Amino acid sequence: EKQTTSEGQRPVQCGSWTKYAEGGIFTSPNYPNKYPPDRECVYIIEAAPRQCIELHFDEKYSIEPSWECKFDHIEVRDGPFGFSPIIGRFCGQQNPPMIKSSGRFLWIKFFADGELESIGFSARYNFTPDPDFKDLGALKPLPVCEFEMGGPEGIVESVQIVKEGKASETEAVDCKWYIRAPPRSKIYLRFLDYEMQNSNECKRNFVAVYDGSSSVEDLKAKFCSTVANDVMLRTGLGVIRMWADEGSRNSRFQMLFTSFQEPPCEANAFFCHSNMCINNTLVCNGLQNCVYPWDENHCTEKRKANLLDQLTNTSGTIIGVTSCIVIILIVISIIVQIKQPRKKFVPRKTDFDQTVFQEVFEPPHYELCTLRGTGTTADLADVADDFENYHKLRRSSSKCIHDHHCGSQVSSIKGSRSNLSTRDASVLTEIQPQPVKPLVQPMNRRNILVMKHSYSQDAADACEIDEIEEVPTTSHRLSRHDKAVQR
Structure with missing residues (x-):
């Protein structure tokens, strides 16, 4: 009540x-x-x-x-x-x-x-x-399960039930922890671990906190879901109660309690900046006793043992040997990479034959026939003689004129000079040349006659350039018919 x-x-x-x-x-x-x-x-x-x-x-x-x-x-x-x-x-x-x-x-x-x-x-x-x-029947009598705790701090945990033989692991339990703080002190509770096997089923398992007594009127908080919050009690007597039926014995919790006084703090107390004065022995002890971790800040001199501190001699030896083996393998790999002969770069030869390309795509070859002039001057009186010499050159028995021309491939073009028949040659001799106007060349100039010709492969070796008569004369313009034949 x-x-x-x-x-x-x-x-x-x-x-x-x-x-x-x-x-x-x-x-x-x-x-x-x-x-x-x-x-x-x-x-x-x-x-x-x-x-x-x-x-x-x-x-x-x-x-x-x-x-x-x-x-x-x-x-x-x-x-x-x-x-x-x-x-x-x-x-x-x-x-x-x-x-x-x-x-x-x-x-x-x-x-x-x-x-x-x-x-x-x-x-x-x-x-x-x-x-x-109703299917489970009446509940068997519960074992007596109570604990007494006190002091500036302490840990309440569910494993104490089995450790101290209060109940077996298969029995339903209804245990209570009575926490008594020093005079003029209150109690702060903080959960370190909490899990209910049948979450949100308060009829089967829960953790309850009472402030001042274990009667239901002083019930401060009750937890049966997935989360449990910290609890600040107004008195120096706190009661923690855990209920778990036979099917919820895997439920567990761990709670830290801290006794504190309200400010002003005494000489042997530490101020937590949250209206809490805790004992100086709780500062830098590895546990957060204040609402906020003021008591665990700047604790370098009392730091928790790190991984290197926790290594035993055996584990340290194993780690050292393994590290040495890895380093040796890395060094060997580097040495092998350095001393391994490097492959020389060999340029890849191409299968492309440039001579074949030139034979197919080279433009028609032109031979320059140089007619050196013996005289330094020419007048109109010499035109007739030069023209007669020109016809002698055309009627010459040179193989280059009647059979083929040197320096080019077999031509399939109709009308080339190497393919002329005997009948065609006689017709050419009967055509009278047209008079050609003499050209007055400048002094000291070479007169060049450009002749385009081709040859057949059969007569290529029989070509002799010696049979071409070299007559000192000047260049003359060919007749219109001769140009057609040469083309």
């Missing part, structure tokens, strides 16, 4: 409460007389594991009526806290119906304002088996 007023003061009496093994009875203040004004009472009912609560209100019932029961009322919640799911709010002359909890707890609050008092209520409750566990 927790009895408080709206001003936060504890009244002398907040009704009567009688408890027994199968249930109990509680009433409003002064029942069956009128309850006093400005009163607030909270009743928290707790059943044993795997049990529920049934709540009944007697017919002699009267509370000031109001719209939505905003003034005097009774409020019932399904759970141990004032923020648990609400079941209903009741007032007026009609007593509420029977109320049944879904779990082990019911939270009931009675509130009365300063006006229009009535006789109030009387309620009785009893415990019934939880239908969620």
Whole structure:
């Protein structure tokens, strides 16, 4: 029973409460007389594991009526806290119906304002088996499991249950740790490890924190999900409770408790900058005793052993030998790479024959026949003689003229001089040459006659350039017919 007023003061009496093994009875203040004004009472009912609560209100019932029961009322919640799911709010002359909890707890609050008092209520409750566990049957008697702890700091952990032989690993447990701080001190709790095997099933496993006593009225926090937060207690007595049924024994937790005082701090205390003064022996001890890690900052002189410090002689030897082997292999690999003969670069020969390319794509060859002049001057009187010499040169028996021409490939062009027949040659001799105008050449100039000719492969070796007569003369313009034949 927790009895408080709206001003936060504890009244002398907040009704009567009688408890027994199968249930109990509680009433409003002064029942069956009128309850006093400005009163607030909270009743928290707790059943044993795997049990529920049934709540009944007697017919002699009267509370000031109001719209939505905003003034005097009774409020019932399904759970141990004032923020648990609400079941209903009741007032007026009609007593509420029977109320049944879904779990082990019911939270009931009675509130009365300063006006229009009535006789109030009387309620009785009893415990019934939880239908969620009807297949498992009745719970076996639980072993006694309690621990006493104290001092400036300490660790509470679930493994103590088995280590100290409080219960076996297959038994359901309902254990309590009582933590007592030094005089004028409070307690700060911080979870180091937490895991519930059946998460979010508070009926099967949970960790609860009580502030001041182990009664349900002093329940501070209850954790059965995946997260557990730090808890700051207002008193020097804290109670940690763990419940786990047979199928939840893998649930575990580990919690650090720290005793602290409020500022101003004493000479042998350390200020945590969060209204906490802890013992100096807790500074740089490897554990965070403050809400924020002020006590573990700048702790170089008391640092935790690193990896090198934790190495044993055997492991150090193994690591050293392995490192040496790796270094030796790397050095050998580098030496082999340096001393290995390098391959010389050999330019790749191409299969391309340039001579064949020239034979196919070389333009027609032109032979320059130089006719050296013997005289330094020429006049009109010498034109006839030069022209006669020109015809002698054409009628010469030179093989280069009648058979082939030197210096070029076999030509398939029709009309080349090497392919002329005898009939064609006789026709050429019968054609009278046209008179050609003499050209007056400048002095000291070489007169060049450019002749394009080709030859056949059969007569290439028989060509003799000696048979070409060299006559001192000047260049003359060929006749139109001769040009056609040469082309």
